[in-house]
Amino acid sequence: GGIITQTPKFLIGQEGQKLTLKCQQNFNHDTMYWYRQDSGKGLRLIYYSITENDLQKGDLSEGYDASREKKSSFSLTVTSAQKNEMAVFLCASSPTNSGNTLYFGEGSRLIVV
């Protein structure tokens, strides 16, 4: 078994501030993901990475940067926080083999004041 740890659980920042969320996994999975969950809108992909130092943009990448410096970690930066992007951010990982499911972290809630 393994676990995905997201920090912090709550991230509070001011409008316009650069804010970073971190994610660690000990599954030894190749692929990692960042999703944003807004109420009533399901999960939307921001970035994913299929290996160390790889980055792939999802549908919602504008306004975000990501970094995969190690296989086990994947960070997401909100480049300029806005009040309309308060949401829950979910990190997930998956083996590369076809058909394997995603494993999710517990989520990080972004609050912009």
Place this chain on the structure above:
Amino acid sequence: AQKVTQTQTSISVVEKTTVTMDCVYETRDSSYFLFWYKQTASGEIVFLIRQDSYKKENATVGHYSLNFQKPKSSIGLIITATQIEDSAVYFCAMREGPYTGYQNFYFGKGTSLTVIP
């Protein structure tokens, strides 16, 4: 256009009855995978069940089963003998391109299930 669509926003059922949640998807791939996830009130998201597109038999795990209708691009989740703890939001998801390294999962917007005693 949405690749995965769940039209039911919320459903309420009486405990111990059967419920079906609908999901339709859109893909050009000949091979793909379909998943259902459950998100509890705490926010935790767990994997429930998976259907491989090349398999004709409907997947079954415990009291979860799938109704896979490939010609209709439909993958319904059936929960039999529902329990109070089944109350949650259920997401349908699709994974395309398993052999090309394309790793994107597409999610529906979710269906909120309430099981009433």
